[in-house]
Amino acid sequence: MSGELRVLGACPLDCPDTCSWIVTVEDGKAMKMRGNPDQPYTRGALCVKVNRYLEHTQAPDRILYPLRRTGPKGSGRFERITWDEALDEIATRLRGIVDEHGGEAIWPYLGTGSLGYLQGCEGVAGRRFWNVLGAAKHAMNICSVAGSLGLARAQGTAGGMDPENFAQAELILLWGTNTLTSGHHLWKFIQDGRANGAHVVAIDPIRTRTADQADEHLAIRPGTDAALALGLLHVVLAENAQDEEYLALHTEGWDDFRQEIMEWPVERTAEVTGIPAEAVHRLGMRLAHTRPTAIRATMGIQRHEGGGAAMRTIASIPGVTGDWRHPGGGVAYSTSGHVHLNIDRRNDLLAKPVRTRYMTRLASELQDVKCLWVYAANPLASTSDTNRIRKGLARDDLFTVVMEQFPTDTVDYADIVLPATMQTEHMDLHAGYGHMYLLWNEPAVAPAGEALSTTETFRRLAAHMGLTEPSLYDSDLELAADLLSSGHPSLEGITLDRLRKEGWMRMSYPQPFAPFADGFPTPSGRLRFPRRGKAYVPSLSARTAGDRLTLITPAAHTFLNSTFGNNPELLRRAKDPVVLVNPADAESRGLSTGQRVRVVNHNGYFLADVEVSDRVAKGVVASPKGRWPKLTTGGANPNAVVDERDADMGKGAVYHDNLVELELEPLV
Ligand SMILES: Nc1nc2c(c(=O)[nH]1)N[C@H]1C(S)=C(S)[C@@H](COP(=O)(O)OP(=O)(O)OC[C@H]3O[C@@H](n4cnc5c(=O)[nH]c(N)nc54)[C@H](O)[C@@H]3O)O[C@H]1N2
Ligand SMILES: Nc1nc2c(c(=O)[nH]1)N[C@H]1C(S)=C(S)[C@@H](COP(=O)(O)OP(=O)(O)OC[C@H]3O[C@@H](n4cnc5c(=O)[nH]c(N)nc54)[C@H](O)[C@@H]3O)O[C@H]1N2
Ligand code: SF4
Ligand SMILES: [Mo]
Numbered sequence: 001m002s003g004e005l006r007v008l009g010a011c012p013l014d015c016p017d018t019c020s021w022i023v024t025v026e027d028g029k030a031m032k033m034r035g036n037p038d039q040p041y042t043r044g045a046l047c048v049k050v051n052r053y054l055e056h057t058q059a060p061d062r063i064l065y066p067l068r069r070t071g072p073k074g075s076g077r078f079e080r081i082t083w084d085e086a087l088d089e090i091a092t093r094l095r096g097i098v099d100e101h102g103g104e105a106i107w108p109y110l111g112t113g114s115l116g117y118l119q120g121c122e123g124v125a126g127r128r129f130w131n132v133l134g135a136a137k138h139a140m141n142i143c144s145v146a147g148s149l150g151l152a153r154a155q156g157t158a159g160g161m162d163p164e165n166f167a168q169a170e171l172i173l174l175w176g177t178n179t180l181t182s183g184h185h186l187w188k189f190i191q192d193g194r195a196n197g198a199h200v201v202a203i204d205p206i207r208t209r210t211a212d213q214a215d216e217h218l219a220i221r222p223g224t225d226a227a228l229a230l231g232l233l234h235v236v237l238a239e240n241a242q243d244e245e246y247l248a249l250h251t252e253g254w255d256d257f258r259q260e261i262m263e264w265p266v267e268r269t270a271e272v273t274g275i276p277a278e279a280v281h282r283l284g285m286r287l288a289h290t291r292p293t294a295i296r297a298t299m300g301i302q303r304h305e306g307g308g309a310a311m312r313t314i315a316s317i318p319g320v321t322g323d324w325r326h327p328g329g330g331v332a333y334s335t336s337g338h339v340h341l342n343i344d345r346r347n348d349l350l351a352k353p354v355r356t357r358y359m360t361r362l363a364s365e366l367q368d369v370k371c372l373w374v375y376a377a378n379p380l381a382s383t384s385d386t387n388r389i390r391k392g393l394a395r396d397d398l399f400t401v402v403m404e405q406f407p408t409d410t411v412d413y414a415d416i417v418l419p420a421t422m423q424t425e426h427m428d429l430h431a432g433y434g435h436m437y438l439l440w441n442e443p444a445v446a447p448a449g450e451a452l453s454t455t456e457t458f459r460r461l462a463a464h465m466g467l468t469e470p471s472l473y474d475s476d477l478e479l480a481a482d483l484l485s486s487g488h489p490s491l492e493g494i495t496l497d498r499l500r501k502e503g504w505m506r507m508s509y510p511q512p513f514a515p516f517a518d519g520f521p522t523p524s525g526r527l528r529f530p531r532r533g534k535a536y537v538p539s540l541s542a543r544t545a546g547d548r549l550t551l552i553t554p555a556a557h558t559f560l561n562s563t564f565g566n567n568p569e570l571l572r573r574a575k576d577p578v579v580l581v582n583p584a585d586a587e588s589r590g591l592s593t594g595q596r597v598r599v600v601n602h603n604g605y606f607l608a609d610v611e612v613s614d615r616v617a618k619g620v621v622a623s624p625k626g627r628w629p630k631l632t633t634g635g636a637n638p639n640a641v642v643d644e645r646d647a648d649m650g651k652g653a654v655y656h657d658n659l660v661e662l663e664l665e666p667l668v
Contacts, residue, residue: 007444008036008503011050012114012423013560014143016163016183016298016334016434019046020504023054023424023444030054030424030445039504041164041185041435048557048573049564056567057422057448063404064449067417073394076412083450086416087464093399093415094133095465097370103134105370107357110138111377113405113563116428116441117341117483118476119421119454120376123429124345129458131349132469136369137356139651142383144334146652147302150311151333154319154529156522159337161294161330162436162513167192168328169294171286175203175314176225176301180210182555183434186296187213193294193328201283203228204300205552206580206622207615218283219617221274222550223304223539223657226313228280230535231269233261233320235284243322250519250526251319257529272542274617292329293321300554304657306537308649313535318516319527327512334433338507338515340488341431349469360384360653363644366392374402375420375454380409381562381628381637384653385644387604403457406566409629419451426453427476429483429499436513437506440499455479537648539657541619548659549585551599552622553638559626566628577632579608579623581662586612589662596665598634599623601641601658607634607665621660634665 005025010018020039024032033054037044046053066086071077097105108130114120121140139145148158166172166189179186190200202211203218203225211217220228236242237258247254266284270277287293295317301310315331323329357365359377363385366372372393380386380393393400393413402414411417425448428441447453452460455476462472474482481496492508499505509515519525541550558570565571579599581591591597593612598605599621608623616622627637638655645654 007442009423009441009444010428010430010439011046012116012120012428012430012441013050013563014112014115015560016432017041017185018115018430018432018435018439019050019185020439021046025444028445030057036503039437041432041437043185043188045185047184049560049570052564052567052569054424056564057424059406059567061407061566062448063407063411063417063419064451065419066450069415073396073413074390076407078417083460086418087461090401090416090461091465094371097399098133101370104136104354105368106130106133106135106373107369107371108135108138108373109359109362109377109379110140110375111382112140112143112561113376114423114428116430118428118479119426120428122431123483124343125454126375126458128346128349128469128472129462131346132467132472134351134354136354139356139358141650141652142359144299144302145650146308146647147299147311147333149649150302150308151315154312154315154527155516156520157337158334160515161332162327162335162509162511163296163332163434164189164436165327165512166190166294166296166332168326168512169193169198169292170328171290171293172198172200173203173293173295174200174210174214175295175297177296177298178204178208178210178300178555179296180213181208181557182298186434199286205617205620206554218275218279221272221542221617222552222620223306223542224273225301226306226310226536227264227269227272228275229313229317230261230264231266231273231280232284232287233317234264234266234269235281236288236320237261239285239288241288242320246322246325247320250516251529252524252526253529253531256532257316257535260530260532260535287317287321291321292323292326293318294328295331297331297333300656302647303653303655304539305645305647305654306539307647307652309530309534309537312530316527316529319529324514324516327514330516335436336431336433338436338490338509339431340486340490341483342486344482346471358651360646360651361644363388363392366398369398371399371401374400374410376403378408378410378562380413381565381626382639384639384642384655385603386629386636386639388644403454408562412630418457419449421447421451421453425451427480429480436509437504438494438499439504442500540645540654541657541659544659548661549621550619551638551641551658551660552620552656553625553642554622554656556624556626562626562628565626566631571631577606577608577623577627578611579621579662580611580613580616581621582616582618583612583614584618585621586610591662591664597662598665599638599641599660600663601660603643604636604640606636606638606640610662621662625655
């Protein structure tokens with residue numbers, strides 16, 4: 001029988017907006033995908049990338065069958081094999097490695113390709129299986145850890161404002177965040193705020209498309225955000241605009257922090273941040289006298305050596321102004337701290353404690369690993385110091401399995417490739433990190449080719465290995481029901497049946513929501529201000545400002561990390577790689593627009609065309625993340641020059657804190 005079916009799903013990509021989508025299916029084929037008009041955050045729109053998702057699921061380069069490598073590592077030459085052959089070979093190799101080297105020699109390297117709680121990184125997919133084998137633990141610290149820890153030290157959680165409440169703000173600071181590129185659905189709420197008179201300020205070393213749309217742009221020197229926060233608070237104190245009652249009731253460490261603030265008059269702040277003193281003062285005055293003030297600070301700030309401290313200091317601002325009293329005030333970094341699903345890591349399945357491997361440290365930690373199992377990740381595009389990673393992946397004694405949808409650079413180094421389903425083909429449970437909803441993704445169509453979901457792959461592998469632990473065989477619906485069973489009040493009324501039927505549900509929080517109006521989830525119930533001398537930790541680039549250039553590698557408009565990096569239309573729109581260079585830096589190097597340069601440092605180089613532009617300040621150059629090295633002239637993207645250095649908290653990455661030079665690429 002033919003008929004049209006509307007299937008409710010959710011965008012799985014690593015983006016704060018986690019959109020609700022509707023897939024129209026005819027005769028078992030997905031015909032159309034659109035943003036759900038009924039969902040209050042999606043409001044009917046997807047984005048320039050995901051508007052091509054259906055096309056992407058049917059792309060000719062999709063991996064449809066299990067593959068075994070036939071050429072040397074990196075060659076990308078494979079032969080098709082059956083699932084049975086693939087699982088047999090994997091089972092034999094894994095058993096051999098466990099017997100000879102112990103389970104910890106296996107590194108399950110799970111990335112952010114899907115944020116699903118069943119198939120992707122939020123739900124620790126495959127963890128039960130890895131625990132039975134005794135594999136190393138994987139710390140997924142590639143994206144937001146320094147900021148999350150900085151916030152948690154201040155607030156007890158990285159959770160904060162409900163982004164929808166930006167509509168109620170009177171002053172909006174877009175701080176180290178490129179809203180119109182990296183999660184544009186917030187913009188409608190910002191516009192609602194503006195319609196009520198809100199003033200919008202972008203604080204970013206780059207004049208981004210978001211900064212273009214703001215009322216004001218402050219071009220801050222990279223890695224100096226905490227200094228700006230302190231300078232703004234200096235003005236607040238000078239105006240005697242601090243909220244004494246809130247400070248007394250809900251904060252600790254104020255005397256110490258107040259002294260720190262007193263050391264940051266606007267002139268000093270201006271000198272450190274590169275923002276004119278007059279502009280610091282003006283914004284300080286606005287902050288002093290505008291309630292509520294909403295701060296959107298996302299991951300850009302914390303991809304720096306002092307990024308954790310910077311987030312903590314920024315989180316202190318609404319503690320001083322009392323903005324947390326109001327739903328339209330406070331800081332919005334990520335809402336994931338408000339999500340309380342029952343994520344059971346099943347450590348009981350481990351025979352003994354195992355070591356943790358850090359996702360950001362692949363280049364150095366790979367050395368003593370015997371099996372690298374990559375899923376929903378593309379480290380040769382996305383992880384720091386790709387030249388060293390490439391060397392590591394080429395090692396003959398390393399057994400590499402990659403579960404993938406597309407033939408990435410990382411796939412080229414796999415011994416075995418397993419075809420992975422895409423979001424329209426599997427089931428999943430989602431929460432946003434930029435909103436307050438849970439979403440259900442119902443499969444719309446059958447898997448392409450012989451692709452299998454993450455959950456099904458691990459169930460089959462467990463069976464192949466003859467593992468008897470019953471929980472390894474739980475179905476997707478059982479796993480989902482388990483996730484919803486935490487008993488946390490925020491899940492009140494949310495059942496799997498309702499979620500499947502309705503597609504999305506708001507978690508049970510008040511609306512509007514003022515999470516810290518009456519205190520914080522810290523041991524004392526109070527916001528913990530940073531200690532004196534700890535509030536501002538300068539980044540590498542802030543410490544060594546001089547003749548070297550600081551490279552920033554932010555989100556690309558047309559890719560989502562490296563996902564879509566092979567989509568022909570999005571690649572066409574992205575044009576050739578460019579590096580933005582300030583006119584003064586271009587002139588002193590004799591460079592002009594259109595010239596091809598090596599962006600180079602001690603780690604290596606990538607190629608880009610110079611675009612001379614006042615969008616970047618003197619001393620700053622910028623080139624976005626996300627390109628596939630093998631589809632890029634020169635075979636490298638910015639991660640060829642990104643150091644595998646730690647940020648100040650959680651061993652976070654320093655993607656925007658690297659020193660580089662520009663050299664003309666010799667013409668051949
Ligand atoms: N289109 C698109 N959307 C995406 C992504 C993508 O790749 N493409 N990636 C997704 C993912 S995984 C994430 S984590 C988010 C990331 O998105 P964002 O949180 O927006 O993070 P970034 O793009 O890294 O940086 C944001 C801004 O911070 C600025 N910045 C860099 N250093 C500093 C600094 O020291 N101080 C200040 N004030 N600003 C600084 C950058 O110039 C940039 O404009 O976006 C998600 N959304
Ligand atoms: N220079 C620089 N580098 C960065 C950043 C930066 O700002 N600058 N940002 C960093 C950030 S914020 C992040 S989050 C990381 C992301 O880094 P990664 O986590 O490695 O994410 P991607 O590069 O997008 O690769 C995800 C892969 O997963 C695959 N995939 C998608 N869904 C599934 C699925 O359901 N199953 C399986 N098996 N595979 C799937 C996709 O095809 C894709 O190839 O990159 C980081 N890299
Ligand atoms: S990438 Fe972000 S904006 Fe685009 S559809 Fe997915 S969740 Fe929505
Ligand atoms: Mo991320």
